[in-house]
Amino acid sequence: MPRVADDPKWTDPGLLVLGSLAEGPKHGYAMVQDVEESTGVRLGPGTLYGAIARLEARGLIEALDGGDSRRRPYRLTARGVEVLEGQLAGMQRFAGLGRRRLARLTPAFGGTP
Amino acid sequence: MTAVTRFQRLLVGIYPPSFRHRYGEELASLVEDNGSNWRDIVDLALGVCRAWMAPVFEGNPVAQRRSRLQATTITVLAAWCASLLAAAGFTKAVDDPPLRALHGAAGTAYDVGTVVVECTAAVVLLTGFAFWLVVTIPAFRARRRAVLAPALAPAVFVGAWLGVTGLVALFVHHNVPRAGIALTWPHGVVVLAVFLAWMAVTVVCVAGCAAGAVLALRRSQLGVTGLAASTVVAAGAAAAITAQALSSAVCLITLVRTAGIDGRDAVISAGSVALFVGATSVAAVSATRGLGALRSGPPAP
Numbered sequence: 001m002p003r004v005a006d007d008p009k010w011t012d013p014g015l016l017v018l019g020s021l022a023e024g025p026k027h028g029y030a031m032v033q034d035v036e037e038s039t040g041v042r043l044g045p046g047t048l049y050g051a052i053a054r055l056e057a058r059g060l061i062e063a064l065d066g067g068d069s070r071r072r073p074y075r076l077t078a079r080g081v082e083v084l085e086g087q088l089a090g091m092q093r094f095a096g097l098g099r100r101r102l103a104r105l106t107p108a109f110g111g112t113p
Numbered sequence: 114m115t116a117v118t119r120f121q122r123l124l125v126g127i128y129p130p131s132f133r134h135r136y137g138e139e140l141a142s143l144v145e146d147n148g149s150n151w152r153d154i155v156d157l158a159l160g161v162c163r164a165w166m167a168p169v170f171e172g173n174p175v176a177q178r179r180s181r182l183q184a185t186t187i188t189v190l191a192a193w194c195a196s197l198l199a200a201a202g203f204t205k206a207v208d209d210p211p212l213r214a215l216h217g218a219a220g221t222a223y224d225v226g227t228v229v230v231e232c233t234a235a236v237v238l239l240t241g242f243a244f245w246l247v248v249t250i251p252a253f254r255a256r257r258r259a260v261l262a263p264a265l266a267p268a269v270f271v272g273a274w275l276g277v278t279g280l281v282a283l284f285v286h287h288n289v290p291r292a293g294i295a296l297t298w299p300h301g302v303v304v305l306a307v308f309l310a311w312m313a314v315t316v317v318c319v320a321g322c323a324a325g326a327v328l329a330l331r332r333s334q335l336g337v338t339g340l341a342a343s344t345v346v347a348a349g350a351a352a353a354i355t356a357q358a359l360s361s362a363v364c365l366i367t368l369v370r371t372a373g374i375d376g377r378d379a380v381i382s383a384g385s386v387a388l389f390v391g392a393t394s395v396a397a398v399s400a401t402r403g404l405g406a407l408r409s410g411p412p413a414p
Contacts, residue, residue: 027139028139028140028142028143029142029143029146029147032143032147044152044153044155044156044157044160045140045143045144045147045153045156045157045160046124046140046153046156046157046158046159046160046161046163047156047159047160048143049132049136049139049140049143049160050160050163050164052136053132053135053136053164053169054169056169056171057169057170057171057177069138069139070138070139070141070142071139071142072139
């Protein structure tokens with residue numbers, strides 16, 4: 001999958017939102033709670049809706065029609081699933097590589113290989 | 114309602130209109146759910162800045178492009194109004210009465226800035242009048258008061274400003290000698306108060322004209338073709354504001370280097386240059402994005 005320059009990075013609130021919506025549709029407050037419980041990161045309202053606006057404009061998430069307009073739920077689109085999978089795969093590769101490198105490096109500092 | 118809650122609501126209210134229209138209710142609901150806290154205020158304030166710096170538009174690509182062009186037109190118009198106030202402040206500081214050192218490089222820079230201000234004002238006002246007709250005539254035929262009321266507001270503000278300015282001119286004619294007046298109680302202070310009040314009325318009238326034009330433009334739902342034309346004019350105005358900022362900065366620097374300006378006038382002109390630079394930054398960024406939307410967008414429907 002070609003990488004787009006403004007794809008959400010792993011530090012980006014956008015990725016946290018995508019990761020939260022991977023569990024199923026959620027509204028803003030539910031996303032804040034889920035992200036805080038799962039990652040310890042508390043998304044402020046300005047940060048969250050800035051991320052939601054960017055993700056929706058790029059077609060990575062979409063709002064579900066109907067219900068309370070003050071608590072509108074969002075879900076991942078097919079493109080959003082694709083981008084999230086790509087990001088997670090990249091993170092997994094990087095984490096594996098980092099662990100292997102650390103395993104070689106650690107004995108030099110007296111740790112367990 | 115606590116002061117923190119009121120401030121949070123205020124911050125939600127100053128997001129860009131397109132953002133507020135799409136996410137305002139949800140954002141306000143989330144802020145209420147989170148309760149009053151200062152951390153959310155900081156986060157909202159940063160969110161407002163980000164939303165204005167890099168606005169996100171809703172709808173299909175054509176609607177997004179239209180919103181982008183409209184945002185550029187409105188933003189550059191607001192920046193141009195700010196630049197008018199900056200030009201007035203700068204002129205007051207260096208040319209009313211004219212500084213002795215206002216010649217050579219400083220004088221040339223000042224003259225260039227003045228010509229640019231006057232030419233830009235002529236182009237913007239002529240174009241604005243053309244757009245005013247495009248917006249007002251259909252609204253008048255359809256009896257759309259929501260468009261007509263803000264479209265007519267600039268005429269009311271200009272009329273009020275001319276009336277107030279006439280009264281102030283009469284007051285000055287009868288109360289201020291040609292040689293100037295010292296700041297003494299009570300006569301000098303009253304004259305200063307009248308001048309400051311006239312400046313405040315000028316600022317309110319310029320802001321009122323801009324607000325009326327912006328509201329009328331937004332409510333008229335002008336098509337992409339019309340907004341494309343206004344974006345091109347806006348890009349020219351942004352370039353002109355940049356030229357004004359540069360010329361006033363060169364003029365001020367030259368005057369300061371030659372010690373040709375006193376402390377009070379230096380402060381007023383430096384404030385004006387700062388306002389010019391702020392207006393230039395906002396206008397240039399918005400115009401660049403608008404021209405980008407013109408080049409890369411889908412064809413107008």
